[in-house]
Amino acid sequence: MEWAEKLADIQPFYVMEVLQRAKVLVAQGRDIVRLEVGEPDFPTPAPVLEAAHRALDRDQTRYTEAKGSLVLRQRIARWYGTQYGVDISPQRIIITPGTSGAFLLAFGIVLNPGDRLAISDPGYPCYPNMIQLLGGVPVRIPVGPEHHYQLSAPLLLPHLSSGLRGGLITSPSNPTGTLIPNRSFAEVIALLESEKGVVISDEIYHGITYGEPAKSALNFSDQAIVIHGFSKYFAMTGWRLGWMVVPEEAMRSVEMLQQNLFISASTLSQQAALAAFECGDAFQDQLTIYDKNRCYLMAALKELGFIIPVEPLGAFYIYADVTRILAETGLADAQTFCRLLLEEAGVAVTPGLDFGQFRADVHVRFSYATNFSAIEEGVSRIGQFLGQKKPAPLPLEV
Amino acid sequence: MEWAEKLADIQPFYVMEVLQRAKVLVAQGRDIVRLEVGEPDFPTPAPVLEAAHRALDRDQTRYTEAKGSLVLRQRIARWYGTQYGVDISPQRIIITPGTSGAFLLAFGIVLNPGDRLAISDPGYPCYPNMIQLLGGVPVRIPVGPEHHYQLSAPLLLPHLSSGLRGGLITSPSNPTGTLIPNRSFAEVIALLESEKGVVISDEIYHGITYGEPAKSALNFSDQAIVIHGFSKYFAMTGWRLGWMVVPEEAMRSVEMLQQNLFISASTLSQQAALAAFECGDAFQDQLTIYDKNRCYLMAALKELGFIIPVEPLGAFYIYADVTRILAETGLADAQTFCRLLLEEAGVAVTPGLDFGQFRADVHVRFSYATNFSAIEEGVSRIGQFLGQKKPAPLPLEV
Numbered sequence: 001m002e003w004a005e006k007l008a009d010i011q012p013f014y015v016m017e018v019l020q021r022a023k024v025l026v027a028q029g030r031d032i033v034r035l036e037v038g039e040p041d042f043p044t045p046a047p048v049l050e051a052a053h054r055a056l057d058r059d060q061t062r063y064t065e066a067k068g069s070l071v072l073r074q075r076i077a078r079w080y081g082t083q084y085g086v087d088i089s090p091q092r093i094i095i096t097p098g099t100s101g102a103f104l105l106a107f108g109i110v111l112n113p114g115d116r117l118a119i120s121d122p123g124y125p126c127y128p129n130m131i132q133l134l135g136g137v138p139v140r141i142p143v144g145p146e147h148h149y150q151l152s153a154p155l156l157l158p159h160l161s162s163g164l165r166g167g168l169i170t171s172p173s174n175p176t177g178t179l180i181p182n183r184s185f186a187e188v189i190a191l192l193e194s195e196k197g198v199v200i201s202d203e204i205y206h207g208i209t210y211g212e213p214a215k216s217a218l219n220f221s222d223q224a225i226v227i228h229g230f231s232k233y234f235a236m237t238g239w240r241l242g243w244m245v246v247p248e249e250a251m252r253s254v255e256m257l258q259q260n261l262f263i264s265a266s267t268l269s270q271q272a273a274l275a276a277f278e279c280g281d282a283f284q285d286q287l288t289i290y291d292k293n294r295c296y297l298m299a300a301l302k303e304l305g306f307i308i309p310v311e312p313l314g315a316f317y318i319y320a321d322v323t324r325i326l327a328e329t330g331l332a333d334a335q336t337f338c339r340l341l342l343e344e345a346g347v348a349v350t351p352g353l354d355f356g357q358f359r360a361d362v363h364v365r366f367s368y369a370t371n372f373s374a375i376e377e378g379v380s381r382i383g384q385f386l387g388q389k390k391p392a393p394l395p396l397e398v
Numbered sequence: 399m400e401w402a403e404k405l406a407d408i409q410p411f412y413v414m415e416v417l418q419r420a421k422v423l424v425a426q427g428r429d430i431v432r433l434e435v436g437e438p439d440f441p442t443p444a445p446v447l448e449a450a451h452r453a454l455d456r457d458q459t460r461y462t463e464a465k466g467s468l469v470l471r472q473r474i475a476r477w478y479g480t481q482y483g484v485d486i487s488p489q490r491i492i493i494t495p496g497t498s499g500a501f502l503l504a505f506g507i508v509l510n511p512g513d514r515l516a517i518s519d520p521g522y523p524c525y526p527n528m529i530q531l532l533g534g535v536p537v538r539i540p541v542g543p544e545h546h547y548q549l550s551a552p553l554l555l556p557h558l559s560s561g562l563r564g565g566l567i568t569s570p571s572n573p574t575g576t577l578i579p580n581r582s583f584a585e586v587i588a589l590l591e592s593e594k595g596v597v598i599s600d601e602i603y604h605g606i607t608y609g610e611p612a613k614s615a616l617n618f619s620d621q622a623i624v625i626h627g628f629s630k631y632f633a634m635t636g637w638r639l640g641w642m643v644v645p646e647e648a649m650r651s652v653e654m655l656q657q658n659l660f661i662s663a664s665t666l667s668q669q670a671a672l673a674a675f676e677c678g679d680a681f682q683d684q685l686t687i688y689d690k691n692r693c694y695l696m697a698a699l700k701e702l703g704f705i706i707p708v709e710p711l712g713a714f715y716i717y718a719d720v721t722r723i724l725a726e727t728g729l730a731d732a733q734t735f736c737r738l739l740l741e742e743a744g745v746a747v748t749p750g751l752d753f754g755q756f757r758a759d760v761h762v763r764f765s766y767a768t769n770f771s772a773i774e775e776g777v778s779r780i781g782q783f784l785g786q787k788k789p790a791p792l793p794l795e796v
C-alpha cells in the first residue's frame with residue numbers, strides 16, 4: 001500500500017521525538033526536567049469544572065448548531081468589547097474544535113489551490129503543514145530580532161509581486177514569545193488589504209502578556225480573520241475548544257465548512273468554557289507565576305551564555321540563540337545541544353528546527369509553563385552541563 | 399474581500415435549510431414533526447455520565463497523546479475481537495475528533511492532488527466536500543436498489559481504467575439504511591486492492607442493524623481503513639469522538655497528521671467513552687425501539703404510496719422513492735414535496751438532493767431516530783397531506 005506522497009512534506013515535530021526519548025529515560029528511572037512542552041499545567045478553575053458537572057447533570061451532550069452555542073458566542077462578543085474595545089457581533093463568531101479546527105476553516109475559506117500565504121520563519125510548525133494539506137503554498141519569510149521575529153510591511157513587500165493571498169500574524173509568537181509592534185501590525189494589515197489580501201491573526205496567546213496587552217487585528221480592521229481559543233490563557237487544553245471571528249459576509253461559508261468538516265465543537269466543552277470568563281482572578285494568578293518564571297529563566301539563560309536579543313513579552317516561551325554556546329562547547333548545532341542536554345543532563349528543550357529553517361540550527365525554545373522549582377533545577381543542570389562541555393579557562397597571564 | 403472559489407463547489411445541506419425553516423415555524427407557534435434529523439435522542443447512559451464526572455473530579459482534562467488514550471484504544475481493540483472476531487492491535491487505532499476528524503485524516507493520508515476516490519450516489523454529503531477540500535476528486539457512482547444502494551465490483555470496474563485511488567463503502571448506508579451484501583463487500587475489496595487501491599470503510603452505523611450484524615472491512619482485509627465512532631450506536635453525538643483503524647505501517651503518517659490537524663481528541667470525551675462499552679444493555683434497548691419505529695414507518699409509508707424497494711436493515715433511515723406520489727399529486731419533484739409537507743403539514747423530511755444527483759429529485763429520506771408517537775403523528779399528517787393533494791377518485795362506472 002502506498003500513502004499520499006504529499007505526506008513526505010509534512011515534518012514530524014522534533015519535540016515529539018524529544019518527548020518520546022524523555023519518556024524512555026523516565027521509564028529507565030531518570031528524572032527529566034521538562035522545558036519543552038507548551039501546555040499550561042495549572043489545575044482547571046473550579047467554576048469551569050462545576051459548569052461541566054452541571055451540563056452532565058442536565059445531559060447537555062447533544063450536537064450544538066454548527067456555529068456553536070449562541071450564549072457562548074454572545075459571551076465572547078462581549079469579551080471583545082471589554083478586552084479590546086471593539087464591537088463584534090456574535091454573528092461573526094464561530095466555535096471550533098480547538099484553534100486547530102479554526103485554522104482548517106480559515107485556510108479552507110481563504111485558499112484556492114496554489115494560493116500563497118505568508119508566514120514567519122520561525123513560526124508554529126502546524127501552519128505550513130495545514131496550508132499544504134489544503135492545497136496552498138506557505139511562503140516562509142525569515143524574521144529576526146530586528147523585526148521582533150514578526151512579519152512586517154517591508155518584509156512582505158518583495159513577495160507581493162509574485163502574488164500573495166494573504167499573511168498570517170502570530171503575536172505573541174510561538175516560539176519567540178515576542179509581540180508585533182502596534183504600528184507594524186497596522187502597516188501589515190493596511191498593506192495586505194490594499195492588495196485585496198487576507199490577514200489571519202492567531203491570537204491564541206493573547207492574555208498571556210507581561211507589558212502592554214496585545215492589540216487584536218480587529219482593532220485595526222473589520223476584515224481580518226481572528227483565531228483564539230481556550231487552550232492557553234484559559235488553560236483548557238484537552239477540552240479542544242477554540243473560536244474564530246470572521247467578516248460577517250464570510251460566515252455562511254465558514255458555517256458550511258464547519259458542518260462538513262466537524263459538524264460542531266464538543267458540547268460539554270462549550271458549556272464549561274462559558275464559566276471560564278468568570279475566572280479572571282485565577283488566570284491573573286497564573287500570569288503572575290508565568291512572569292516570575294520568565295524573569296528568572298531569562299536572566300539565568302543570559303548568564304549562561306544564551307543570547308536573547310528581544311525581550312519575550314508574551315506567551316510562555318524563550319527563543320534563545322545558542323551561537324556563543326556552540327562556539328564555546330564545540331557542539332555542532334542546536335539539535336546536538338538538545339540531544340546531549342537531554343541524554344546527559346536530563347533537561348528537555350525544543351530545537352529550533354521545529355519552527356522553520358531560518359537560523360534554526362542555532363536556536364532552541366524554552367517553555368516556562370511549568371513550576372518554578374523545575375525551572376531552577378533545569379537551569380542548574382544546564383549550568384553543570386555547560387561547565388563540563390566548555391574547555392577549562394586558560395590560566396591568566398600575570 | 400473574495401473567498402476561495404472552491405467553496406462554490408461545496409453544497410450546503412438542504413436539510414439545514416429545512417431545519418432553519420422548521421425553527422421559524424416553531425417560533426411562530428407551529429408544532430413540527432421532525433423526521434429529518436440523524437441524531438439519536440436517547441439520554442446518555444448513566445455510567446458514561448458518571449465516568450465524565452469522575453474525570454472532572456480528577457481534573458483529567460489535559461491533552462492526551464495524539465493517538466489518544468491507550469486504555470481506550472486497548473478497549474476498542476478488544477471490542478473488534480468480540481464483535482467481529484478479528485485481532486486488531488491497539489497500535490493500529492487512533493482516537494479522533496468525531497468520525498469527521500477520522501475522515502479528514504483518512505483522505506489526508508490517501509489522496510494526492512487530483513486522486514480520484516469512488517463514492518456512492520446517493521451517499522453522505524460531507525464525503526465529496528471533504529475530498530474536494532483536500533484536493534481529491536470524488537467519483538460519484540450511481541447506485542440503485544439492484545445493488546442495495548451500495549458500490550459493487552461490477553459498478554467499479556468501468557472506472558478503473560481512468561484510475562481510481564480507491565473507494566469508500568458506507569454500510570449501513572446514510573441515506574438508504576441498506577447494507578452491502580457480504581460477498582459483494584469481499585469482491586469490492588479484492589478488486590480495489592488488486593489495483594493497489596485503498597478501501598475506506600465507514601462503519602459508523604455498525605451496531606444499528608436489524609438482521610445479521612454487519613461485517614467489518616477488517617473481516618476481509620488487513621489493509622482497509624475503517625472509521626467508526628461514538629455518535630450513532632453509542633448515541634454520544636455532542637461528545638465529538640470517533641476512531642480509525644489503519645494498517646500498522648500507516649500509523650506514523652496518521653499520527654503526524656493528527657498532531658498537525660487536531661493535536662488530540664477531547665480528553666473528557668475519551669474518559670467517558672470508555673464507559674460506553676459497559677452499556678450494551680442500554681444500547682440494545684435503543685435498538686429495540688429503533689426496530690419498532692422502523693417496522694411501523696416502513697409499512698405505513700408503503701401504504702401511503704412510497705416505494706421502498708430494498709428493506710433498510712441498518713442505521714435509522716428510510717430512503718423512499720416518491721415517483722408514484724409525485725404522479726398522483728402532480729407535485730414537481732421531491733424538493734417541492736418536502737417544502738410543502740413542511741409548510742402545510744408540519745412534517746420535516748430531507749430531500750434526496752442532499753445525498754447526490756442520481757434520481758435525487760424523486761427520493762426523500764426519513765429518519766426514525768425519534769420517538770414512536772412523533773412517527774405516528776408524522777404518518778397521520780402525511781396521510782392527510784396526500785389526501786388533500788390527490789384528486790378525488792373518479793366515480794366507479796357501473
